[in-house]
Amino acid sequence: MKKTKVGIIICHRYHRCAGGKCFRALREREGAFKRYSKDEELEVVGFTSCAGCPGGNIEYSPEEMIKNGAEVIHLATGLIVGYPPCPRIEQFKKFIEVRYKIPVVLGTHPIPEKYHLVHKELATWKSAWWKKLLVDLNDPLEIRKSYD
Numbered sequence: 001m002k003k004t005k006v007g008i009i010i011c012h013r014y015h016r017c018a019g020g021k022c023f024r025a026l027r028e029r030e031g032a033f034k035r036y037s038k039d040e041e042l043e044v045v046g047f048t049s050c051a052g053c054p055g056g057n058i059e060y061s062p063e064e065m066i067k068n069g070a071e072v073i074h075l076a077t078g079l080i081v082g083y084p085p086c087p088r089i090e091q092f093k094k095f096i097e098v099r100y101k102i103p104v105v106l107g108t109h110p111i112p113e114k115y116h117l118v119h120k121e122l123a124t125w126k127s128a129w130w131k132k133l134l135v136d137l138n139d140p141l142e143i144r145k146s147y148d
């Protein structure tokens with residue numbers, strides 16, 4: 001069976017989070033984890049926060065994850081749904097991909113419906129960049145509600 005090793009970096013605003021939504025989405029192949037087949041094994045080999053604005057842990061934590069076998073790094077959905085969304089998310093992705101030559105996926109679990117509604121009203125994600133990104137995280141309504 002194919003196995004992929006995953007590292008997850010969360011927004012420090014949620015640093016006490018136990019990872020329930022991310023791990024559930026990984027198991028159920030929801031949100032950004034839809035990209036992996038259910039026949040494929042996923043193993044989380046690293047889970048940490050950015051260490052707080054401006055994200056000092058982005059510079060070094062991928063190295064430890066890669067040493068532990070990480071083949072892809074996910075920046076958690078909290079970076080997208082928190083208010084304001086992380087202003088450095090694009091920089092983080094570019095930096096990790098250039099520095100560590102490892103793909104970075106934006107998002108983990110589906111966008112919870114309560115965040116979806118607020119950000120829709122605020123038009124937070126109206127740019128083409130956000131719209132493209134959110135395709136993966138906009139699961140059907142029932143699933144989004146189940147992540148509230």
Ligand code: SF4
Nearest residue numbers: 011012050053055086
């Ligand atoms: S907003 Fe961005 S830089 Fe600030 S704590 Fe969250 S992920 Fe880190």
